[in-house]
Amino acid sequence: MTMHGGRRSQAERDAITVEIGYALCSAVFAAVVVFGAVAGPALLFDLPRGLExxxxxxxxxLAAVLFLGRVVSVLVRFGRSSQPSQPGRTSPDS
Structure with missing residues (x-):
């Protein structure tokens, strides 16, 4: 349900779906890069056992924390940007 009490339109549902997909894909990419950067040396080089x-x-x-942080930040930002502006005020994007 939207803020005005009605049902969401198909366009609104599609926008939410796309944003969730973007949040998940970008979070997976960032997490893989961080995991590779941190754990990569242990997998590629002969390091001391404790470090490996x-x-x-x-x-x-770090990858899990980054994944969750990225998903939350993208979805919160989307939620804030989809809020209608106050009636009678000019939107900064206009």
Whole structure:
């Protein structure tokens, strides 16, 4: 339901679907890049045993935090941008 009590239009539902897809895809990409940057050296090079075990764990934790943060930030930003402007005021985009 929208703010004015009616049902969402097909265009609004499509916009939400596209934004969710964008949030998930961009978050997966960012998480993979961070995981590769942090854990990559442990997988490619001969490092001390402790470091070889620690880097993938740290990379996975950072990737998970980044994934969640990216999804939340994209969806919150979308939610704020889709709010109607106040009646009688000029929108900054006009």
């Amino acid at each position: 075990r620690t880097l993938p764990v740290v990379g996975a934790v």
